[in-house]
Amino acid sequence: MFIGDYHTHTKFSDGKGSVLDNALAAKRMGLREMAVTDHGFRILTMSFKKYLRAKRCCREAESQTGVKIYAGVEADIVSLKGDVDIREDHIEPIEYIIAGFHKFAFPRSIGDFFKMYFVTYFNGLIRPSKKAVARNTRAVVSAINRYPIKALTHLNHSLKVNVGEVAKACAEKGVLVEINAKHLRDFKGVWGDLAASNARFVVNSDAHRPNEVGRVQQAFDEAVKQGIDPKRIVNYCGE
16 A cells, blocks of 8 residues: 655664664565665764665665665754755765754754754743744745755654645655654644645654554545545555
8 A cells, every 4th residue: 555664763873673674574564665764964873974884784675675775864954044964965875865853953053042943842831933933934945945855754843834835845846745653743733734735745654663664554544534635645556
């Protein structure tokens, strides 16, 4: 029913299994493809050298399992200008870039911390202002326009944005909007904005353990229930 899962983590960042563990899990789930997308390079657990080692592991696991594996990175959006935590000269060797916001990454500057990160530590307690949402939206749209991003991850999770405006930018640039199996509640009240956009979608597991790889059915079912046409979900291949 699903071709692949394009957001999985391994021991190269904060996952619990190896690349081969994830690939074997993908094969058991009947997937033809998967992406290993460990976190970007502005956190303590990852580096470009480690990415190159992960890339070699992807090739080895691919040959052992027959599952097509993209050696990717989940980049962090780290500034209000839309910078991500990958140097320009490191982008080309990376096979599959997805991007999102993580409050545990290092911001580009002190100003970015206070204007972009600080309020995310109080989600649920402090509602971001309209000005902050607009500012965050511009940052995410800037990242979409600047970088070769395949999919935007867990949109509207900790960094609150205008989802409709971001989805429109994704549609214009051919960037997929991720429907993340672990963060479905972040689309509460904005599914209509997603459905009304021309964006295409991908359902991903955001697996941090091998047994989570390919677990995307719930995300798919919820998206369809909320009005997303299954034909717009690119890794769905029918019954």
